[in-house]
Amino acid sequence: MTPDRILRIAVIGTGPAGMYATEHLIEDRNLNVEVDLFERLPTPWGLIRGGVAPDHPEKKLIVERLFDYFFKHGCVRYFGNVEVGVHVQPRELARWYDAVIYAVGASDDVRLGIPGEGLPGSVSAREFVAWYNGDPDFSHLDVDLSHPRAVVVGNGNVALDVARILTAPVADLEKTDITDHALRALKASAVKEVVILGRRGISQAAYHNPELEEIGHLDGVTVVVEGDDASPPNVDWATRRKLETLRELSAQSTRAAERRIVFRFLCSPVEMLGEHKVEQLRVVQNTLEPVSNGTLQARPTGKRLFIDTGLVMRSIGYRGTPIPGLPFDDALGVVRHIEGRICDDQGAVLGNYVTGWIKRGPRGIIGTNKKCARDTLRCLIEDLQAGRLTPAELRSTEVLQEIKARQPEAVLRPGWLRLDHAERTAGRAQGRPRVKFTEREEQLTLAAEG
Ligand SMILES: Cc1cc2nc3c(=O)[nH]c(=O)nc-3n(C[C@H](O)[C@H](O)[C@H](O)COP(=O)(O)OP(=O)(O)OC[C@H]3O[C@@H](n4cnc5c(N)ncnc54)[C@H](O)[C@@H]3O)c2cc1C
Ligand SMILES: NC(=O)c1ccc[n+]([C@@H]2O[C@H](COP(=O)([O-])OP(=O)(O)OC[C@H]3O[C@@H](n4cnc5c(N)ncnc54)[C@H](OP(=O)(O)O)[C@@H]3O)[C@@H](O)[C@H]2O)c1
Missing domain, CATH: 3.50.50.60 (FAD/NAD(P)-binding domain)
Structure with missing residues (x-):
């Protein structure tokens, strides 16, 4: 493996599974990565924002701070309000990137x-x-x-x-x-x-x-x-x-x-x-x-x-739901995989991986997803070392153009930071961690301002 080669990876979903996968990728000194995060909602963090109970503010704060650190890393980009299966298809992502990691949870x-x-x-x-x-x-x-x-x-x-x-x-x-x-x-x-x-x-x-x-x-x-x-x-x-x-x-x-x-x-x-x-x-x-x-x-x-x-x-x-184009185990409600490598009837769909609740089923606390992501990345790295990954066809600028063409309302990192700032500022005035904006249009307007 040569750290000189830039490995371009798409991570689908920004809940704990996607963010721990991102953390492991960035922290691996043997890898030189660019990570693009795709998220269905304008806002990141999956069930940390949308599941963990509001009366658990410390837990949310600690995890969000950790994820924010990796989110703001120079080699990470954010494409919020972009749904895989709607705005972009798995078969396209498989060509655009060296590898794709699905961490879409159970919706x-x-x-x-x-x-x-x-x-x-x-x-x-x-x-x-x-x-x-x-x-x-x-x-x-x-x-x-x-x-x-x-x-x-x-x-x-x-x-x-x-x-x-x-x-x-x-x-x-x-x-x-x-x-x-x-x-x-x-x-x-x-x-x-x-x-x-x-x-x-x-x-x-x-x-x-x-x-x-x-x-x-x-x-x-x-x-x-x-x-x-x-x-x-x-x-x-x-x-x-x-x-x-x-x-x-x-x-x-x-x-x-x-x-x-x-x-x-x-x-x-x-x-x-x-x-x-x-x-x-x-x-x-x-x-x-x-x-x-x-x-x-x-x-x-x-x-x-x-x-x-x-x-x-x-x-x-x-319960997990299928993403069009990915093999799905309907009985278990998970993407079909072996140890994190997505598999169909012919065997592994090379370069495509899965982690978190859409891999294991809807069980486990936040921390469980850290080990789960590490296990999946072990397979990815083995495949990389064995020369089984097909190099990305698009450069990062070309991906950005494609995304903007397909979803003009994609929320990029500065957009989320503006929305985050607006929510926290509104919260401060009321002695709360944040006041959430809950209408998609409102979120998109705030993200676009400036
Ligand atoms: C109500 C509730 C409360 C919880 N509270 C706690 C707690 O207090 N402490 C604790 O340790 N654990 C808690 N958990 C468990 C913890 O939240 C999960 O272990 C964890 O969130 C699973 O991570 P995940 O990334 O697999 O899924 P998720 O957190 O669901 O993240 C999946 C992400 O993928 C995105 N996505 C889905 N489909 C697409 C698509 N097609 N394209 C792009 N993006 C997509 C989703 O919008 C989401 O952001 C709670 C779980 C629930 C349900
Ligand atoms: N604070 C936290 O750490 C926190 C907060 C929320 C969630 N989580 C985690 O998130 C995961 C999901 O939590 P969850 O509560 O959704 O699921 P869960 O832990 O799997 O609990 C599901 C419950 O539903 C019951 N059940 C299933 N089918 C039923 C049926 N047909 N009729 C009646 N009862 C039925 C199960 O009973 P049986 O045992 O009889 O099947 C079980 O008690 C868990 O791993 C949980 O620990 C953690």
Whole structure:
């Protein structure tokens, strides 16, 4: 490998996976790279901006600072508001660059597949999260907070995030970068109780203990645990911590609290009922039965309950979507690959790689994507050393011309820095990290100014 040869690489997606891949590329002293970042939205950082809860400002700040450092590196360019598969196709990128790394995350979610799921009042946590975090495609989502009870289906960290946002004191949220439209809706919210439905038991819950502990820090919120034994024998250390936390939270339970979060275990939704919108959720109680791989699976008992509610939020996992022209594993919701090399029926599609949630599925915290990106880059470097990469056909100036011709509203790095500055300045005036601009047109206007 010769550091003299400039390796031109496109990274698609600017969430943790794309940015860690960029970091590894820049920091590899044996490589001499130019990295072009393509991002569907005008704004970078994927789920750091659009997923991580607004009441986790330190986490956002630390990660954004890190990514910003690599983003501003002299060999990195940004093409925001450019969607691969729409403005530019994978087969074109494969010719324009020595290598292309897809880090497009999981942009859909899993459905419950029960009757009534299409009724107004049934939304996914993914949509709700995108709405309160300022994804311009969700700024007009209709979130009905007029009923005193909301139900969140699922026992993962996202379920805890949305339950927290639904019950947190608005005065606390006002200090964050949550969108103004979400703040207005939450101020007017009638929600007094959020039921978190787990189809299995406490010991099988997917959320982590620190996220569970945070529920205990919500002012004016009491916790109730229903439906499962909080003292099962023979559980591992991590599960024991969660059991203790839930016990402590429910021991502090008080009737005087303004709002409550009910952890209801061993229940599955079976139907959403209502004439024009969700009015009730029918659930079935489950028991657990062991399956061949040693895990415990939920099995319905036939015993049913009805929960009155106006909002049912499924939080049962994200899901990757295909990019036209790339082989896709529909069962897993990931781009088909072997160890990060994109593969079709003929084998590796040389020069094309995948990392992050679109490689592994929608699992793992921010840091998990760092190792994932490193593993993928190991394959890329092996291919480079073995002479398997076809040199880029276009120079960087030619790519810029192509992008501007296809997407005149592409947001380049100075454009994002202007938008970022405008959001932070607006935030400073209100004692918040930033005030997000949530309409695409508004974002593009601010990015274009100057
Ligand atoms: C609601 C939520 C909260 C979370 N909170 C935390 C947390 O507090 N702490 C933690 O450690 N982990 C958290 N996670 C997990 C963490 O966010 C993920 O591990 C991580 O974001 C996955 O990174 P990614 O780059 O694969 O995907 P993403 O972050 O989704 O990034 C993918 C990027 O690709 C872009 N893109 C998609 N399609 C295209 C296309 N066709 N062309 C161009 N660009 C495209 C997207 O716009 C996006 O910017 C959270 C996850 C969720 C869902
Ligand atoms: N603060 C943080 O660090 C943070 C915050 C948010 C997200 N994240 C990470 O992001 C990733 C995604 O989180 P997530 O919460 O979306 O997914 P997740 O952790 O995979 O949890 C999904 C939950 O949905 C349940 N579920 C699946 N299908 C169901 C069905 N048909 N009916 C009822 N319940 C069903 C699962 O139960 P079963 O176990 O029974 O399948 C599980 O409890 C995770 O790795 C998470 O740790 C981290």
